[in-house]
Amino acid sequence: MKIIINNQEFILHPSGAVFWKEKKILLISDVHFGKVAHFRKYGIGIPKDASQENFTRLNAVLELFDSEIIIFLGDLFHSKINNEWALFVAWKKKISQQVILIEGNHDIIGKHHYSDLDIEIYNELVIDDFLLTHHPTESEAFFNFCGHIHPGVKLRGLGRQFLNVSCFFRKQKQLIFPAFGEFTGNCYLMPTENDIVYAITKDEVIEVSSN
Numbered sequence: 087m088k089i090i091i092n093n094q095e096f097i098l099h100p101s102g103a104v105f106w107k108e109k110k111i112l113l114i115s116d117v118h119f120g121k122v123a124h125f126r127k128y129g130i131g132i133p134k135d136a137s138q139e140n141f142t143r144l145n146a147v148l149e150l151f152d153s154e155i156i157i158f159l160g161d162l163f164h165s166k167i168n169n170e171w172a173l174f175v176a177w178k179k180k181i182s183q184q185v186i187l188i189e190g191n192h193d194i195i196g197k198h199h200y201s202d203l204d205i206e207i208y209n210e211l212v213i214d215d216f217l218l219t220h221h222p223t224e225s226e227a228f229f230n231f232c233g234h235i236h237p238g239v240k241l242r243g244l245g246r247q248f249l250n251v252s253c254f255f256r257k258q259k260q261l262i263f264p265a266f267g268e269f270t271g272n273c274y275l276m277p278t279e280n281d282i283v284y285a286i287t288k289d290e291v292i293e294v295s296s297n
Contacts, residue, residue: 087284087291092215092229098254098284098291101143102264105151112151115159115233115263120170139268141177156183159233159263160190160220167195178203190220190234222262229259236265238272239283241294254284
């Protein structure tokens with residue numbers, strides 16, 4: 087789904103990624119690499135192969151868009167270094183794109199580990215009229231791209247049926263990204279009349295609420 091913000095074109099992808107066409111930037115939030123290994127360490131029954139799913143989905147998005155830069159909007163890695171870090175290092179060495187990380191609350195791995203992989207790290211980043219953060223941030227001067235919340239929406243069906251889906255949640259000067267990663271969960275938001283919800287289905291992104 088294509089949307090225009092501040093005269094720039096953005097493509098919202100069902101994975102939760104966004105491609106900024108003019109800048110050739112791929113924006114992704116809340117991957118939470120390492121979460122599967124973290125859960126398994128504490129005895130939670132998640133299949134070991136699930137750790138590959140985030141990489142599979144990420145590679146599919148990279149093949150789809152002609153990106154030169156990947157910007158992760160925080161919570162790239164879920165916890166301390168575990169056995170998924172080696173998978174991440176191998177993935178990073180295979181790609182050609184520049185990688186930037188906006189620090190999130192889960193990004194506790196030492197910065198030198200990212201520096202060794204030529205990954206730039208910022209608390210926030212301004213590009214033209216856009217402010218990139220992890221936590222939602224209100225700004226009069228900039229349009230804010232952010233994550234952290236893992237937004238979802240409850241869609242009403244026939245009768246009393248409800249469908250819970252992830253979404254992009256747009257306010258007047260803010261777009262909150264869904265979590266890209268598996269096993270992250272959602273925070274279900276209630277849009278006001280001035281909000282726009284872009285619901286994520288298996289194959290597409292659909293606008294389901296607007297002013």
